[in-house]
Structures are given as structure tokens and as C-alpha cells.
Amino acid sequence: MxxxxxxxxxxxxxxxxxxxxxxxxxxxxxxxxxxxxxxxxxxxxxxxxxxxxxxxxxxxxxxxxxxxxxxxxxxxxxxxxxxxxxxxxxxxxxxxxxxxxxxxxxxxxxxxPASLLNQLNQFLSQVIPSQHSWQSFENRLSKREYEVASLARRGLSNKVIAESLFITERTVKQHLTATFAKLGIKDRLQLIMLL
Structure with missing residues (x-):
């Protein structure tokens, strides 16, 4: 331990x-x-x-x-x-x-914390120049992975994402894990910083 x-x-x-x-x-x-x-x-x-x-x-x-x-x-x-x-x-x-x-x-x-991710996203978008549009990642993800990742980028918690898309929190985690693997990233912060 x-x-x-x-x-x-x-x-x-x-x-x-x-x-x-x-x-x-x-x-x-x-x-x-x-x-x-x-x-x-x-x-x-x-x-x-x-x-x-x-x-x-x-x-x-x-x-x-x-x-x-x-x-x-x-x-x-x-x-x-x-x-x-x-x-x-x-x-x-x-x-x-x-x-x-x-x-x-x-x-x-x-x-x-998810509560700060949205604020951080706004801060990073001001200080880091965008090299890609978020839509450019759409063809690398399934429709549901893209929907989950889009909501995660806005700083929403897994629970809120699950409720919004009428899926379980476990399914949200699975989609995020698959998205991170496909995009070669480790976490939500790197998801935000892709842009």
C-alpha cells in the first residue's frame, strides 16, 4: 500500500x-x-x-x-x-x-477537481494558442466517446455526464479511458490542452 x-x-x-x-x-x-x-x-x-x-x-x-x-x-x-x-x-x-x-x-x-476544470479550460484557451479545433478529433472517436469527451472538456463531472447522456458513470469512465488511449493522453487536463 x-x-x-x-x-x-x-x-x-x-x-x-x-x-x-x-x-x-x-x-x-x-x-x-x-x-x-x-x-x-x-x-x-x-x-x-x-x-x-x-x-x-x-x-x-x-x-x-x-x-x-x-x-x-x-x-x-x-x-x-x-x-x-x-x-x-x-x-x-x-x-x-x-x-x-x-x-x-x-x-x-x-x-x-471537476469544479475547477471549466475555469482552467478558459484560462488555458487564453494562454495556449489553439493548433487544432476540437472537431478535428471527432473522426478518431466513436460518436459516444466524442459526446462524453466534449462534456468532460467543459468540466462536468462523470455523474453529470452520465445523467446528461442517460448512461452509467461506469460507462462514462469506459468512454473516457478509450478516448484517452485513442488520443494518446492520460487525463482530463491533457484533453483540454490538446486544443
Whole structure:
């Protein structure tokens, strides 16, 4: 099992952390750990700490870092990624989301909340020149894959996509997995950045 270290603010913990990772695998530190972290450790750093930016820079060269926040914002997301973070999420997320986030960054992809993907899409479309139109990918995907990917690009969650298209969330995940493979990408952020 992946070792998880959480640098939190004094007095802040969430029961979902221990539920997600088996209590024995979670180490929380209000203070900076003095000993080196084991290889393969995923480090979660609470952005409420005054030293969170330093911690992200310090750990991102040796470990996968996810910044957790009680007030998600596009500005903080951008800063977390710029400093070397591989994920950004709500500190109060449920245990399933924590497991998904850790598994996602372990697989080499980024973890970004669906609620911020649309804002990020707008930001990226302003700063990255478009080399392709989204329609140019339509012939590489099945009709349903294209529909699912189009909605995912707009920042909609799997649940909302499933409800919109009258399919299950599992089917949405299958279509996104197939789309990522066909387009040679790993995650939703890369889907947005194709344009």
C-alpha cells in the first residue's frame, strides 16, 4: 500500500483520510517531519499552512504531492501546479476521492477537481494558442466517446455526464479511458490542452 503523509494545519484532520488509506499508512504532521520519507510516498499538503508553498517545493522533487484546500480556487490550483504539485483537491473530500486522487497521481496523471476544470479550460484557451479545433478529433472517436469527451472538456463531472447522456458513470469512465488511449493522453487536463 502507498504510504501517505499529510502535512495539515494544527487541529485539522478528516476521518476520510484514515478511511481512505488505512490508518496505519497515514502519518499527519503539524510540524515538518525530520526524517526522510519512504520512496513511493504520496504527500498531501494543506494550503492553510503558512509554509505550504515551501513544503510543495521541498517534496515535489522526491515525491508525488497533492495540495489539499478548504477553499478551492483557480489561483491556488495554478500555484500548486507551478510549484510541482501533481494534484489539488478539497481537504474535506470523501475517502473515495482521496483514493482516486492518489491512484491518479501514481499513474502519472494530474488530479484536478471537476469544479475547477471549466475555469482552467478558459484560462488555458487564453494562454495556449489553439493548433487544432476540437472537431478535428471527432473522426478518431466513436460518436459516444466524442459526446462524453466534449462534456468532460467543459468540466462536468462523470455523474453529470452520465445523467446528461442517460448512461452509467461506469460507462462514462469506459468512454473516457478509450478516448484517452485513442488520443494518446492520460487525463482530463491533457484533453483540454490538446486544443
Amino acid at each position: 502507498t504510504s501517505v503523509v499529510i502535512y495539515t494545519t494544527p487541529g485539522f484532520t478528516a476521518s476520510s483520510w484514515c478511511t481512505a488509506f488505512n490508518q496505519a499508512a497515514v502519518h499527519t504532521f503539524p510540524a515538518i517531519a525530520s526524517s526522510p520519507l519512504p520512496a513511493g510516498t504520496v504527500v498531501l499538503i494543506h494550503s492553510g499552512r503558512s509554509d505550504w508553498q515551501t513544503l510543495v517545493q521541498q517534496h515535489s522533487s522526491k515525491a508525488l504531492v497533492i495540495v489539499i484546500s478548504q477553499q478551492l480556487s483557480i489561483t491556488e490550483l495554478q500555484l500548486a501546479l507551478t510549484l510541482g504539485g501533481k494534484g489539488y483537491m478539497d481537504a474535506g473530500s470523501n475517502s473515495v476521492n482521496f483514493v482516486q486522487a492518489v491512484n491518479t497521481v501514481n499513474s502519472g496523471a494530474l488530479w484536478i
